[in-house]
Amino acid sequence: MSTTYNVVLLPGDGIGPEVISEAQKVLELVSKKSADFDIKLTPYHFGGAGIDAAGKPLPDDTLAACKAADAILFGAVGGPKWGFGKVRPEQGLLSLRKELDLYANIRPALFPSESLLGHSPLKPEIAKGTEFIVVRELVKGLYFGDRKEADLDTPGSEGDAYDTMVYNKNDVQRITRLAAHLALQQNPPAKIHSIDKANVLATSRLWRRVVQETIDTEFKGLEVDHSLVDSVAMTMVSNPRKLNGIILTENMFGDILSDESSVIPGSLGLLPSASLSGVPDGKTRCNGLYEPIHGSAPDIAGQGIANPVGTILSAAMLLRYSLCQPKAAEAIEAAVRKVLDSQDVGGHGLRTADLGGKVSTSEIGAKIVEELEKLL
Numbered sequence: 001m002s003t004t005y006n007v008v009l010l011p012g013d014g015i016g017p018e019v020i021s022e023a024q025k026v027l028e029l030v031s032k033k034s035a036d037f038d039i040k041l042t043p044y045h046f047g048g049a050g051i052d053a054a055g056k057p058l059p060d061d062t063l064a065a066c067k068a069a070d071a072i073l074f075g076a077v078g079g080p081k082w083g084f085g086k087v088r089p090e091q092g093l094l095s096l097r098k099e100l101d102l103y104a105n106i107r108p109a110l111f112p113s114e115s116l117l118g119h120s121p122l123k124p125e126i127a128k129g130t131e132f133i134v135v136r137e138l139v140k141g142l143y144f145g146d147r148k149e150a151d152l153d154t155p156g157s158e159g160d161a162y163d164t165m166v167y168n169k170n171d172v173q174r175i176t177r178l179a180a181h182l183a184l185q186q187n188p189p190a191k192i193h194s195i196d197k198a199n200v201l202a203t204s205r206l207w208r209r210v211v212q213e214t215i216d217t218e219f220k221g222l223e224v225d226h227s228l229v230d231s232v233a234m235t236m237v238s239n240p241r242k243l244n245g246i247i248l249t250e251n252m253f254g255d256i257l258s259d260e261s262s263v264i265p266g267s268l269g270l271l272p273s274a275s276l277s278g279v280p281d282g283k284t285r286c287n288g289l290y291e292p293i294h295g296s297a298p299d300i301a302g303q304g305i306a307n308p309v310g311t312i313l314s315a316a317m318l319l320r321y322s323l324c325q326p327k328a329a330e331a332i333e334a335a336v337r338k339v340l341d342s343q344d345v346g347g348h349g350l351r352t353a354d355l356g357g358k359v360s361t362s363e364i365g366a367k368i369v370e371e372l373e374k375l376l
């Protein structure tokens with residue numbers, strides 16, 4: 001009997017609907033070709049589109065559908081139309097993360113194809129072979145701790161401000177388990193690089209000890225090492241291959257390191273991401289929100305030139321982590337690689353404008369679907 005997975009599509013704003021439409025075709029093909037499962041895709045309003053349709057960025061029916069879904073594929077939100085008003089599209093994303101307790105943000109830094117090496121801001125010989133996944137704790141730490149705003153307007157006020165970073169054992173254990181399962185999904189199992197600032201911060205000393213103990217007791221045989229965040233920031237651009245495997249870190253360090261890593265492959269349009277609420281152990285499904293790392297790109301919206309690869313690779317992550325369908329995920333990744341490696345008649349490569357090509361969003365999407373058809 002075949003299972004039906006319910007996947008919510010949140011196209012959002014700007015180029016969001018353009019890139020989601022290509023990923024939708026990819027998922028529809030996977031569904032059609034699989035004898036074991038079907039994927040039911042249902043679009044909902046979100047972000048600016050939610051504000052226009054229902055007066056808020058995360059309309060009630062959208063939230064209910066996301067909670068009930070097996071997974072969510074999201075494009076991007078935001079744009080000048082909604083400006084910096086009281087109700088902003090981006091608020092929808094923060095609410096959704098909170099409502100679904102998406103405690104882990106996962107961002108791979110990899111080259112979907114070696115033929116893209118020339119687009120990296122790093123020298124090809126340094127960038128070559130970079131393949132790591134940043135696992136960032138997303139709901140604790142400095143961004144969620146007790147804080148005080150400075151009062152700079154009252155005469156005599158000292159103008160002090162503070163933010164606090166709080167982690168407890170459970171917080172560190174659950175993100176470590178998640179990272180360990182991601183490591184185990186690779187063959188051979190990936191090495192875990194845990195990043196902290198244990199020479200200064202108490203939360204980091206807790207982090208380091210709990211990460212090591214969790215691996216030692218629950219994941220014997222997995223390799224883990226510990227490094228300081230400032231030194232890793234240098235390694236990431238001087239010798240990124242050294243970080244291959246899983247980078248495991250807390251919220252703020254992960255925010256900074258994942259942005260740093262995202263420039264290595266050369267275009268924002270290439271990279272996928274996932275935010276997960278369960279443990280992706282390859283057997284039990286966990287809910288997750290999957291999205292390209294880029295925003296709504298208002299400067300190119302409506303022109304049909306956005307790169308859909310990051311969204312299509314997000315759909316592959318969705319299949320791997322939320323639907324436990326690694327073979328379909330690998331097939332999508334292989335199809336993307338094939339298309340990026342191939343040449344069009346002018347010898348430019350089948351690429352969108354961000355990678356120096358001339359191919360449209362829907363042309364590259366159709367090409368990926370064509371290659372995938374051969375692989376499934």
Ligand code: NAI
Nearest residue numbers: 076077078079268269294295296297298299300306307354
């Ligand atoms: P952005 O990522 O939308 O665009 C930055 C630059 O990269 C632009 O020049 C854009 O044309 C280009 N770009 C982005 N994605 C591309 C793609 N797939 N193909 C080709 N080129 C691409 O970031 P920006 O301009 O800072 O933000 C625009 C809007 O998006 C803002 O409203 C912002 O708040 C929102 N945003 C939303 C995010 C989300 O929905 N997760 C994340 C980041 C920003």
Ligand code: MG
Nearest residue numbers: 255256258259
């Ligand atoms: Mg950031």
